[in-house]
Amino acid sequence: MTDDEKWRIGLAAVVEEFAALDEARRSAVVALVHQIMAVKGEIAACFSLVDGAAVCAQCGGECCRAGRYHFTVIDLLAYLVAQQELFTPSFDSGACPFIGGAGCLMEPQFRPYNCVTFVCDRVELEMAPDPRQDFNSLCDRLLTCYLEMEALLANRFRSGLLINCERYLDGKAAMLDAVDRFLPPRELEEK
Numbered sequence: 001m002t003d004d005e006k007w008r009i010g011l012a013a014v015v016e017e018f019a020a021l022d023e024a025r026r027s028a029v030v031a032l033v034h035q036i037m038a039v040k041g042e043i044a045a046c047f048s049l050v051d052g053a054a055v056c057a058q059c060g061g062e063c064c065r066a067g068r069y070h071f072t073v074i075d076l077l078a079y080l081v082a083q084q085e086l087f088t089p090s091f092d093s094g095a096c097p098f099i100g101g102a103g104c105l106m107e108p109q110f111r112p113y114n115c116v117t118f119v120c121d122r123v124e125l126e127m128a129p130d131p132r133q134d135f136n137s138l139c140d141r142l143l144t145c146y147l148e149m150e151a152l153l154a155n156r157f158r159s160g161l162l163i164n165c166e167r168y169l170d171g172k173a174a175m176l177d178a179v180d181r182f183l184p185p186r187e188l189e190e191k
């Protein structure tokens with residue numbers, strides 16, 4: 001199966017499972033997505049403070065050559081919650097499937113965890129100790145939000161949407177909501 005097919009199948013399953021969430025968990029997911037987007041916005045602002053974009057523009061995006069597995073189910077949830085039109089990746093470009101002629105196809109607050117938290121040596125050199133400490137604390141907060149989302153839905157998302165789709169196709173896990181689909185009713189009652 002191609003990555004394009006996995007993308008389409010995974011996407012459809014997440015949309016369906018998100019719509020089927022009970023009201024309490026749906027509200028919790030929406031609240032977490034808002035937190036995630038806010039923290040990513042703060043990370044982007046911190047990056048701008050050291051003019052990271054200028055360093056990256058000069059480099060041309062060396063670290064964006066292998067992003068195939070960076071986009072996760074959690075990142076897709078941000079598009080669904082914000083009702084933002086999703087981009088079309090190109091899995092046969094040889095580069096990151098989520099890069100276009102003008103750079104990343106995602107705005108900073110939608111970009112995957114791996115992308116927004118990574119700084120190479122060149123950017124790090126531009127960072128004074130205080131902004132670096134702020135940046136690290138924001139990355140920690142973001143990781144906490146991602147872990148909370150995994151706990152809420154009893155699923156693992158960090159390997160990327162394509163890997164989740166492989167597990168889903170193998171019948172090993174739901175795409176999104178492993179609580180209702182995979183735990184026996186008795187364990188659900190005890191929650």
Ligand code: SF4
Pocket residue numbers: 055056057059060061062063064118119120121122123
């Ligand atoms: S983080 Fe570093 S490697 Fe990545 S695009 Fe920026 S300068 Fe290039």
Ligand code: SF4
Pocket residue numbers: 063064065066067070096097098099103104105106111112115
């Ligand atoms: S998703 Fe965007 S930021 Fe991340 S590696 Fe791909 S192009 Fe770069």
